[in-house]
Amino acid sequence: MATEFFSHLKCRECGRLYPKKAIHVCEFDFGPLEADYDYNLIRSQISRARIESRPQSMWRYRELLPIDGDPTVGLQVGFTPLVKARQLAQALGVKELYVKNDTVNYPTLSFKDRVVSVALSRARELGFKIVACASTGNLANSVAANAAASGLKSYVLIPADLEASKVLNSLVYGTNVIGIHGAYDQVNRLCSEIAGKYGWGFVNVNLRPYYAEGSKTMGYEIIEQLGWKIPAHTVVPMASGSLLTKICKSYQEAVRVGLVEESHFSIHGAQATGCNPIALAHKAGTDLIKPQPKPNTIAKSLAIGTPADGYYAVNVMRKTGGSAEDVSDAEIIEGIKLLAETEGIFAETAGGVTTACARKLIEAGKIPRDEPIVLCITGNGLKTAEAVQPHLPSPRLIKPSLREFDQLVAAELQGSPATV
Amino acid sequence: MPILVSIPTPLRGLTKNLDTVNGTGSTIEEILANLEKEYPGIGERLVDEEGRIRRFVNIYVNGEDVRFLQDKATPVKDNDEISIVPAIAGG
Numbered sequence: 001m002a003t004e005f006f007s008h009l010k011c012r013e014c015g016r017l018y019p020k021k022a023i024h025v026c027e028f029d030f031g032p033l034e035a036d037y038d039y040n041l042i043r044s045q046i047s048r049a050r051i052e053s054r055p056q057s058m059w060r061y062r063e064l065l066p067i068d069g070d071p072t073v074g075l076q077v078g079f080t081p082l083v084k085a086r087q088l089a090q091a092l093g094v095k096e097l098y099v100k101n102d103t104v105n106y107p108t109l110s111f112k113d114r115v116v117s118v119a120l121s122r123a124r125e126l127g128f129k130i131v132a133c134a135s136t137g138n139l140a141n142s143v144a145a146n147a148a149a150s151g152l153k154s155y156v157l158i159p160a161d162l163e164a165s166k167v168l169n170s171l172v173y174g175t176n177v178i179g180i181h182g183a184y185d186q187v188n189r190l191c192s193e194i195a196g197k198y199g200w201g202f203v204n205v206n207l208r209p210y211y212a213e214g215s216k217t218m219g220y221e222i223i224e225q226l227g228w229k230i231p232a233h234t235v236v237p238m239a240s241g242s243l244l245t246k247i248c249k250s251y252q253e254a255v256r257v258g259l260v261e262e263s264h265f266s267i268h269g270a271q272a273t274g275c276n277p278i279a280l281a282h283k284a285g286t287d288l289i290k291p292q293p294k295p296n297t298i299a300k301s302l303a304i305g306t307p308a309d310g311y312y313a314v315n316v317m318r319k320t321g322g323s324a325e326d327v328s329d330a331e332i333i334e335g336i337k338l339l340a341e342t343e344g345i346f347a348e349t350a351g352g353v354t355t356a357c358a359r360k361l362i363e364a365g366k367i368p369r370d371e372p373i374v375l376c377i378t379g380n381g382l383k384t385a386e387a388v389q390p391h392l393p394s395p396r397l398i399k400p401s402l403r404e405f406d407q408l409v410a411a412e413l414q415g416s417p418a419t420v
Numbered sequence: 421m422p423i424l425v426s427i428p429t430p431l432r433g434l435t436k437n438l439d440t441v442n443g444t445g446s447t448i449e450e451i452l453a454n455l456e457k458e459y460p461g462i463g464e465r466l467v468d469e470e471g472r473i474r475r476f477v478n479i480y481v482n483g484e485d486v487r488f489l490q491d492k493a494t495p496v497k498d499n500d501e502i503s504i505v506p507a508i509a510g511g
Contacts (some may be wrong), residue, residue, distance in 0.1 A: 013474070013476065025506065026476075029477070030476035032476070188508060189508055192508050290488060308508070311475060
């Protein structure tokens with residue numbers, strides 16, 4: 001499919017146009033570059049029926065993604081379940097609640113596979129042989145796996161103190177894992193220096209305009225899975241703030257290309273209190289993001305103290321009538337357990353953040369109880385098991401004896417007769 | 421002692437490839453105005469049409485972001501070090 005749906009890169013600040021190369025910053029005012037499309041052409045070619053006839057992956061929205069040819073990386077990524085969460089809805093006291101479950105995204109169990117499949121497909125089109133990233137873990141896992149599967153060499157740079165499982169889930173793919181003594185923001189700064197010097201394809205530096213667009217597919221899927229409707233409320237975790245802005249863009253684009261009726265929607269942002277620069281700005285009524293030099297939270301995947309899209313995220317929440325919230329480590333653990341115990345979904349710490357913030361926003365009346373709500377759950381709990389482990393009971397151990405089991409059950413039922 | 425202003429790589433084409441230049445003035449606003457006099461064209465790269473420091477330009481006085489001091493009215497004095505640093509995108 002050789003197409004010209006994706007026309008150029010455009011500065012989000014001044015609107016200057018740039019060619020579709022591995023660049024990410026406006027030369028004039030340093031604003032971020034974003035992919036821009038020929039929406040009239042897309043509108044004339046895309047339709048619900050056409051999308052529905054395609055394989056169930058994120059690439060069914062191909063027209064709205066920034067590559068030139070057919071995708072070559074991550075063809076099976078996306079189209080994760082949208083779960084109607086009846087028991088969680090009951091626990092939170094709301095009428096209609098859904099979980100967009102990217103804990104089971106393919107292949108590395110987080111929403112990052114979406115952004116990486118776009119970034120690496122584009123990296124190949126641009127001729128890169130080495131790809132790399134700065135990451136809090138999930139992105140590193142996805143770059144490592146998808147690079148391995150597509151024959152690209154990769155380097156992933158991460159803060160040295162990440163969860164063991166997130167480190168292992170990069171190492172296993174044979175990538176070059178470089179741990180940096182420092183916080184994510186320092187890793188990121190180093191990566192922009194490396195990108196300038198080595199000419200590699202850094203998915204979230206010089207390929208960022210392509211990478212970031214992959215997040216939109218989460219929004220398109222939510223719309224399609226709701227029966228081509230935009231949910232009234234979407235709760236999104238915020239690290240750099242990019243996912244939140246792209247969910248908003250996906251809803252707006254779906255209207256613009258004629259896939260769905262225009263309807264009012266609010267986007268709400270969730271952060272951990274230990275790293276809440278975006279939520280703090282929103283609550284203070286400003287869009288000036290004060291960097292958090294030393295993030296301190298178990299939600300390490302959200303621990304970005306200098307969020308690149310913070311300004312845009314605050315404005316999306318404000319313009320859509322959304323709100324921002326942040327939660328403590330204890331609330332994050334409760335959120336993880338609540339989602340697991342009510343819906344059988346084991347989310348990583350960021351999912352605990354989203355669930356706990358949703359609860360707070362509902363209780364505060366900022367999300368009405370009678371309108372549809374979607375929670376974006378972006379990563380798998382097995383990757384941050386060490387954060388939850390101290391808060392779970394140990395298994396009870398017995399010998400392989402029916403008598404011991406009977407005693408155990410009897411003790412639990414406190415003397416009441418066992419029922420079959 | 422002069423006020424030193426460090427210039428980021430993308431703007432050095434406007435400062436005769438100098439990575440550090442001398443600043444004059446008693447506030448950031450004056451420093452920027454005088455920079456423009458000496459190196460025409462640099463002003464619009466740092467400040468927008470309404471006179472605000474551009475969103476993706478950070479200006480630090482002795483390591484402190486002026487946005488969290490007094491913005492363009494932030495006072496500067498001899499020996500101060502001013503850094504102009506484009507925001508880092510990423511994450």
